[in-house]
Amino acid sequence: MNARFKSIADHALLVTLADDISDDAHDLVIALDKAIAANMPVGVTETVPALVNLLVSFDPVVTDHAAVEAHVRECLEAVEIQATEGTVRRVKVCYEAPFAPDLEPVASATGLSTEAVINAHLAAKFDVLMYGFAPGYAYLSGAPEQIQVPRKQTPIRDVPAGSVIIAGAQCLITTLTMPTGWSIIGRSPTRILTGDPKHPFLFDVGDRVTFQRIDLATFERLNSETSHE
Amino acid sequence: MSEAVLSVSFAGPLVTVQDAGRPGHMRYGVPASGPMDRLAFDAANAALGNPQGISAIEISLGGLMLHCKEGAVTLAITGGEFVVEHGGQKTSSWTILTLQKGERLAIRAGTAGSWAYLAFAGRLGSEDWLGSQATHSTSGFGGGAVRTGQSLEISEAAIRGDRLGAIPQPEFPSNGPIRVVTGPQDHHFEENAVACLLADVFTVTDAYDRMGMRLKGPLLGLDGALSIPSEPVVRGSVQVSGDGVATVLLADHQTTGGYPKIATVISCDTDRLAQWRAGQPVRFTSISSAQAIEDVRHFTVQKTRYLEQISVPRGSLEQRLIRENLIHGCAFD
Missing domain, CATH: 2.40.100.10 (Cyclophilin-like)
Structure with missing residues (x-):
């Protein structure tokens, strides 16, 4: 599926990468999380990886949903799914x-x-x-x-x-x-x-x-x- | 500069040490915690001329009684309309007073508000966890609960004679319905559920603590037996359990959960809602996410201006009257 973006109140964006739980979905969540961490846009305060989605929290005084979404879309395009090689x-x-x-x-x-x-x-x-x-x-x-x-x-x-x-x-x-x-x-x-x-x-x-x-x-x-x- | 020692003659449940909070650890299951009403907390520190965000005590409806054993300290009490008793005088929260050796101070639930803040002209000695003294209530990590029989130690305790008296209350927060942005799972509910959330009146129940506030009201029907993969949740998430009951998650919320969220309360309104009590009616109104950003930015500008104004020492009574007239006259348009 294509990534879905949902605005959470004034301070976060929920990026959903799959409807159902799978290893591939979780690997993509982790890859996107790492890509954002490697290139944190101004105003993003933290990211929270879960099973099929990633929460991106931001300071609403500094940035907004549209700017954060644009950045996440760029990160997502560059991301390559690879099996997780965690410690x-x-x-x-x-x-x-x-x-x-x-x-x-x-x-x-x-x-x-x-x-x-x-x-x-x-x-x-x-x-x-x-x-x-x-x-x-x-x-x-x-x-x-x-x-x-x-x-x-x-x-x-x-x-x-x-x-x-x-x-x-x-x-x-x-x-x-x-x-x-x-x-x-x-x-x-x-x-x-x-x-x-x-x-x-x-x-x-x-x-x-x-x-x-x-x-x-x-x-x-x-x-x-x-x-x- | 000296030390003041206050013994806790009585502390109700959920009286805790809070600083500005510990954001940045949600990925490890740790919510930011911090004050339930961030504006009242910030006002208490600002009115004493303290640095922003230093530790204060959050007082629940259970109340707090202190007895000054050593030294003396000026302190600020803000939040809601709590009853403050000191030296035979009964006043209300939003006040600054000096507690002298041998004196007692009682802060009890009053006519309104669920949380009061007690800040000191000095440093409250307290435990630190992950760089913050904010108490995560379910684990007790951080500064922790304040308990009957313990002592509070205030280092660098100061007397601030030029700051005594009433603190002007903020007049800019909205008194309209609680603003939400619908979603992220609004599409998983029965057709009329969102309309129901926005049109009907809900009531705060006593199932209310630092983790969240359960509401009584029309049941919000899920579209089928839905189970979504557990996902991140935030302060302000309105989650709906399988039986259709809505709960607003607050400062000590779980960081992930599998209940669908019909809407999320915008940040400045979570703190306003947190001051409400069991039995109070709650109305919600929906705004766009762009409007939410605009509203919160506007709130932040007004809050910054307000905190600057109350952080100026009051000086003499005459100077104080002039300044408070100025504050009430022009600042809160």
Whole structure:
């Protein structure tokens, strides 16, 4: 489809590149995001990549929708779709009992052993699709079909930060104590909110993520070295 | 220059530290946060002669009571029509006073407004996150919630005798319907939904916090069982859940979401709407995006002029009267 441009109030432009979610659509979103970042027009304040669209925010005192749209159209013409070659990030995860209350239910729902669920999760390569919901909540896609389970009927309250949760093809490492209806299969000492002012978020949209298994003792040691915000 | 220490005798829920906000991190799930009413917040700092955007306290309808334990400090209270009690006197927000050691200050919900701002002639000590002290209420990141029993430390606390008294309230904000630009998903609604949004009267409900304000009113029917791919949302997005109920997203909004957005409130009107309370009627009017830019630019010019005017020290009572006459006489055409 041709790109669609929609004016958002006085301060943003929503650029929609596809109607449906696909790898190609997301690759194009990331490519356009990079093209704009490499050539930020005057007045553009930030861009927000999502699944099939990109939000371009601007200062209405400095520029307007028409000027921003013209610039985005130019960037879009020059963009070449290429498979995302994001940085690979490794996230440590402990799948042991106190941290994985839903490992058994996922295993029985999928007809696998808990070890097979863990191995499928470890074998997968995830893509960082977008952030949303809360600070540092990065939606990763790429859970293998054999471990895909739907969301629960009722969310569980007070799920601790660092929980590794899955629903459908998606996976997420939580950054806050929050309710979730996703299945909790482990806990990670790796911080998505890094606390490093130079690189405050571990992932950029488009990065690749793989998980590395650690035991309880390693988790306890690493977890005591880092602390949540 | 010295320090003032204020103990918090009582703080209601959602009383938080806010500075001008932390724009630029929406791609990481972080909204800009900052004050719900940016004009009232800016006015509090301007009226004290503070640099723009430094941290102040945003006070909810729950209210705030302080007891000055050490030092003394001049402070400004703006936003809505809150009740301010100090030294046996009862006044209203849009005032500057000095809190002396041993004195108490209470700020409570008054006749109108949902948010008041308390700025200090000095620096409020507070936690920083991603370069800003603005509190993101759902995580508590940033300066954080102000809680009963804690102390507020104001460094470089100053007494500004030439700034005491009433702050002229801004008269330029529109008092007409809330202006929206329709979309981006207005085409995904039943034929009459947009007309309904613009013609009917909605009501603010008590499902209202820093993330958003749910409205009561006619249900806005979606065109079929629609599910759009999750996409970026902004402060001011009017999103409609599956049951047809509209919610206006505000300062601590989620950064992406899958509910369709029927319209977006223009930036200066989100802050006006944020001051309304449960039960108040809301009317929307639709303008073009070009008109939205024009209106917001006009608002910005008037706001800049207003902030400059109130940032001038008042001096003596006589000088003050002359200046306020000037402000009311010619500035707000």
